[in-house]
Amino acid sequence: MTEAVTRRAALLGAGATAGSLLLAGGGAQAQGKPSELRVGITTFLSGSASVFGVPAKQMAELLFEEINKAGGIGGVPVRPFFVDEAPGTDHLVGEFRRLVQNEGVQIVFASISSGSCLACTPLSDEMKKTTLLWDCGTQRIFEEAPHPYAFRTQGYGTPEVLAPLLYLLKHKPDFRTLAVINQDYAWGRDSWELWKAGMDAMKPGVRVVAEMFPRFGATDYSTEVTRLLAARPDVILSTSWGGDLVTLLRQSAERRLFERSTFVLPIAEASMQILGRTMQPGHIIGARGDHWNNHPSPKDPARLKRFVDLYRSKYNEYPIYPCHHMAQAISAMQAAYAKAIAAKGGGWPNDQELANAFRGLTFDSPTSSITLREDGQGLEDQIVGLSSFNQQYPFAVPKDMILFPAAMVSTPVGQKSVDWLKSLKPDFLNQVPAPIAG
Amino acid sequence: MATWLSENSLLLGLALLDGLAYAALVFMVAVGLNLVFGVLRIVNVAHGSLFAIGAYTAASIGLFFASRGLPAWMGYVALVLAAVAVGAVLGPLIERLLLRRIYGHEDVLQLLVTFALFMILEDVQKLVWGVQPVSQDAPLRFLGTVDIPFGDDVIPFTAYQLFVLPGIALATLIALAWFLRRTLTGRVIVAVTTDKEAATAMGIDAARIMLLTFSFGAGLAALGGALASPTTALVPGIGAQTIVLSFAVVATAGLGQIEGAALTALMIGLGRSIAVYFAPEFEVVVPYLIMVAVLLVRPQGLFGVIETRRV
Amino acid sequence: MKREPLLAALGAFALIACAWAVPWLKFILTIALAKGIAVLGILLLLRAGQVSFGHSMFLALGAYTVAFMAPTEPEVLLLLPAAALVATGFGLVIGLFLVRYRDIFFGMLNLAFAMVLYSLLEKLYAITKGTDGIRVAGLTFAGTQPERPVQEWVMFGIALGLAILFGLLVSVYLASPMGRALAGIKTRETRLEFMGVPARRVLLFAYVLSALMGGVGGALVAMTTRHVTPQIAYWTASGELVFIAILGGAGSALGPFLGATAFELVRVYAAAAVAEAWQMILGAVLLVVILFAPGGVWGLLSRRWRA
Structure with a gap:
């Protein structure tokens, strides 16, 4: 019997760890301010598309650090959870669920690959979890079906x-x-x-x-x-x-x-x-x-310069467009939370209130400003x-x-x-x- | 058919030149894999990773040379250095630490050991060289271009593509054939390929031959990568794509057959470039179609010997 | 091996408990069960000493059958047999050709067919939507369209039921004369033929059965992830299936499920811990298993048992 016990114990052990994480994440769903704002980010960390995915991740880490130094979003520190898109759709869809159901992320930034976006967006509908399509370009997303919880914070194909x-x-x-x-x-x-x-x-x-x-x-x-x-x-x-x-x-x-x-x-x-x-x-x-x-003619030349220097000083390279797209998603998130918190008189927004804040939102990018249309598409x-x-x-x-x-x-x-x-x-x-x- | 040929003879000529260069690269990668399979009977999935590491190493050495202001021809030294380094360091390391422990185990375990190695090396490459495309083209620039007449027009080809790649591939083929047939070590390798038990019974140190062959094969993979590095941008994932193609070559060629590898590489190279001109949709499947067609007619591969069946 | 059914029952119970306790794992476990069914096919071929390095093509066939048919026929109970039928038919056709080959030729030809299929799924963009893949939506279960949580339970249940069914089928098959003959192909094929057993037919049967299970596994993956891309047919996906077979252990029909569960859990937890280097961790796990526990998880379990 020992072997059966071992196996079951192992599984239950895994379950218990996961379960405790689940509870930790579940707390974020409550009406009060969470202890941290968890953000799930899917990006390419391996394979040929990592030429985009890794610089974007690096930019995200730098910006999250800056936000946290300045006191977080609405006083809540932000914490990214990165997920690799490269292993394929079946893995990614599972990871999306893990991010939402286990890590308790409040918002997801989904995907460089259009295939990944097409797979994740319907999940955002089902799980009612706000999802920012932060880099993928396929025009199919918003032209084939409405997605109430998905927003694209940049242009598209x-x-x-x-x-x-x-x-x-x-x-x-x-x-x-x-x-x-x-x-x-x-x-x-x-x-x-x-x-x-x-x-x-x-x-x-x-x-x-x-x-x-x-x-x-x-x-x-x-x-x-x-x-x-x-x-x-x-x-x-x-x-x-x-x-x-x-x-x-x-x-x-x-x-x-x-x-x-x-x-x-x-x-x-x-x-x-x-x-x-x-x-x-x-x-x-x-x-x-x-x-x-x-x-x-950048809207705020000093902001663009600060943005470029932030990346250059750490990585000795100029930021490339995926870094900008990541920055746009982060900026949109900041603007939407500010809007939602203000609308609720300082209270922390729930999923629906957060999504509402994104519709029609205008936010600043490092170079100019972007408005999200009524269908969720950003105008860049x-x-x-x-x-x-x-x-x-x-x-x-x-x-x-x-x-x-x-x-x-x-x-x-x-x-x-x-x-x-x-x-x-x-x-x-x-x-x-x-x-x-x- | 005849009119089609005369109308397109000029284009076919161009396709031939392109196909030769491509075939040379395919041969360089596949021949090492084939040699290793012949002696060790292991399908080395990590061969593609060795190709990638060879390419990255060559680019790094080349860029280092360039940054020190060394002359452009040193780029070629970088290519050779990379191949030797990978062959002499990674080859023995992998053979001694991993492969040696699973000789005689089931095929599937041997295959999976190299698959595991492949997975590990994929991430190692990323940690060492990052994800941005790496490239160095000193060897390419050093030789410049050659204008090939095309009707009233001329088409510039790089001398590297036209002469260096096919030249090195041909030299490798001849040198290998000479080495395997005319030198003692070479004959011993052939003996182990043909019948390991008999060879060991005759007092051949099979362990040493295996170490030697694997390191040599690793060096050839790295040389293939090094030769490809001046024309391509190195990114994560190139190893995975190279290896599938080499698999097709090895199975088509016949196990351990270097001439078979050369002929197969030539067929794949020409087939692919003709496809790019006249039927681009088929480009990707050309190697596999050739493989299936060859194995239909010759189940043991082009140059393969039918193995005696065990009773 | 009388305790095998007991262990299987305990395993099934543990999976259900786990899926109940941790909702998000239900998805992972459903995928693991689906892949386990496909790996049962790898197991059959391994018995004959043959490694298919292109088995992901059958998953792809099953998955794309579901993807193509779902818009007109969303009934899961019809889609599953349809996917199985397509994969089986395809397996029979190429099997007739493939069973003439052994060892590396067998493995590489499988790889070649899988790569051709992969290329076609990518190339025929007008039909397959290329790498974007096809979404599988609006499935019905016996005519009903339950809410998402119920639907997840239903999929999990179907996968578990089919896993048990195919596990039993494979156990019975391996114990039958046809199944026992597979081992003959591995060791002394000529002897097999002297005894009047047609080796090719024995292998063909196993191959077609493995294709069927691959198709079912692929269909389940498609219904669970609800999005199908050509990556399911890529050679690394085939490599994973062989990986799972060895990780679980080739000694029992339980092996593939142990392996698939372990594989998916390791991958999920590795990806959560170090998103950049999950591949390295998986590779290291595989190396450790091969070098120190070549019998896989099943081997570890059954060894401890005898002790």
């Missing part, structure tokens, strides 16, 4: 693709041929569908000379580069990121592909530091938002420009920037992105603001 497209149409209106080389996964496919819908609507007749979707995480692009060199498209679109983008651009630079075609790289920002001088000037680069280090401005080098940075930053107001490039509430993009007319270009000099 449609504006992030439409803004570079509009920039291209302004900058190089007479291009005739285009090739696309995207990573073979949902974002690579979705972004191409969005781009193509918008391009065909506003500039019909562009010939697509190559559509390539190399394996996600491919380590060699030499064959693809050869094909692009031979096809000589006027424009090459790539929404790739991370190691894939760095490899593609390095091989392209080495073989002078940059001299033959104009690149459009909507997610270039995160790779510019690693590429350094290998990046070539005069190509269209985006940042999934407005967060460039040389933002021409987009800045696109031409890669260039200056004295201040050892890597490419944009020049001749155009700031696209979020409302202009986001799909209106209640419409589907692809349908909306298809309905655009060439005169939509007249709405594009002039480039900012400098």
Whole structure:
């Protein structure tokens, strides 16, 4: 019998530990102020997407430390619980439950990967737990179903693709041929569908000379580069990121592909530091938002500088866009708690009251301010420009920037992105603001 | 077919050049795995991690050299140093501490030991080199590019891709073939591959041969990684992707067959680059289709010998 | 081994108690039971000395069957057999080809098929939604659509029931002449054929049965997580299944469930303790088990028993 006892004891032991944690977390649900504000954060800590996930986590730790030094949120210290997205959906969905039911987190920041967001958001509905979609870009989330407890504190695929497209149409209106080389996964496919819908609507007749979707995480692009060199498209679109983008651009630079075609790289920002001088000037680069280090008109320049210095002093690197997206989620959380606590006359909000506070919320980001629409989608401005080098940075930053107001490039509430993009007319270009000099 | 060929002959020519370079990289990784499998009879899942560590080490040494202002050709020294370091340090360490303890155990246990090692090394890489893409391209820049005529146009290829990669792969193949057939140690390795019991009965120190072979295989994996490092950005997870491809090569080639590995790598390289030009959707499945097709016709692999069945 | 049923009953009781005491573990345990069912298939093949390094393809087949059918046919009691049927059919077709191979060829061909399936699930974006995956929503249980807590209990119950059913089935099968012949493939296959036992047919039967259980396991995973992505077919997922088989121990039909429970719990607690290095911890656990307890958890239990 001993063995059975051992096994049962082991299980019950595990259960008991978990149970005690459960009670500790359960206390946070009470009406009074909790002893700490627990925040669950899912992010990539391993695998190829950890190039985004780890800097974001580092930024979160720095900001949480700052918040706690300043007395927490509503007097309550904040504590993050990080979860790795990499092991897959079945694990992540279990972890989401653990965060809510065991750790007793009051709010969850979910996911870099769109797949993770699509899996977690329905859980937020079921568990009635406010969830901030802090980095994923899929347009499917709010266009396919309403999610009363989910909010996206940054832009998403449609504006992030439409803004570079509009920039291209302004900058190089007479291009005739285009090739696309995207990573073979949902974002690579979705972004191409969005781009193509918008391009065909506003500039019909562009010939697509190559559509390539190399394996996600491919380590060699030499064959693809050869094909692009031979096809000589006027424009090459790539929404790739991370190691894939760095490899593609390095091989392209080495073989002078940059001299033959104009690149459009909507997610270039995160790779510019690693590429350094290998990046070539005069190509269209985006940042999934407005967060460039040389933002021409930040709302509060001192705040942006403090933000950049905070990260640089610890990690000796400039923060990349996932750091900004993390900061936006944290800033939104602070603003929403302030609003909810004020609405309750100083009392601590419950789940429903917290979610209510997010709807229509406006909060500051390191560069500007963002408003959450009635469907939960955040309105984040987009800045696109031409890669260039200056004295201040050892890597490419944009020049001749155009700031696209979020409302202009986001799909209106209640419409589907692809349908909306298809309905655009060439005169939509007249709405594009002039480039900012400098 | 004939008209298709004449219309696309130029593109096929380009695909051939790309395919050769890719095949060279595939061969470098797979041949070490195949050699190790031939002698130790262990499918080393951690081979991909050794590839990744070799690549990272080469990049680190290369970047260090560059920061000291050493000339660009030293980048090549960095590649070799990385391979030697991994082969000489990690190889014996893994063989002595882990593999030695499970020789003769069930296949599945041996496989899982290397799977466990793979999981551990994945995190070790992350702790050592971080998660941001690491890259160094001194060896690539040092040789510059070569213009290949393409109709009225020219296509620049890097000399590294055109000459260095296939050159080193070919040299490795010839050197290995010579080593295994003409030197005493090499023949002993072949003897252990073919029949370990008989070889041991004849007084061969199998333990030493296994240590040697594993370290050598580890070095080859690292060299493969080092050679890939100038053209690619190193990120977590590259090991996992490399290893599956090598598995396909080993099974297709026939166990322990280096010529088989070369031929398979060539088929995969060419098949893949032709797919990129004419049927990009099939690019990823090409290696597996080749493997299934080959094993349908030759169940023991391309160059495999049918093993005598135990009675 | 008369005490095996007793132990199984105690284990089932412990799982129920655990799921009742700690609600969030119910989900983890349901997944563990589902994976345990799939690992039973690995166990069968291990008896024959064969390691399938691509078994996750059957989980993927089961899971995607559920994902594709759920919008038109949300009834769990129909989806489960459908998933089993698809996986079994697929297992039979490729099994006819695969049972001609042994050892590394068997393992690698399984891997090749799994990787092809994985690539297709990723590539055929228009159908499978690629890596975003497909959501499984609105399942009904015998025509009813219970509230979430009830539904979680129902899923847990179904998984536990099927685990017991398949556990019994495998025990009976392994004790039968067909099951005993598997061991013959491992040791002296030629001898088996001299005795007039067709080795390929013996292996094929085991393979198809393992495919069936893989499909059921995958369907349960899909119904529990309610979101299916191609990652379920990736080779590391197959590696995990083999890992679980060894962790639990190949000596008994209880092994896979011991292993799966231990695996999921270790992973959850490792991820909670050190989110960055959970993989390293799992790897270390695996190493320790292989080096010091090659019989797995079951081996430890049964050894202590005899002592």
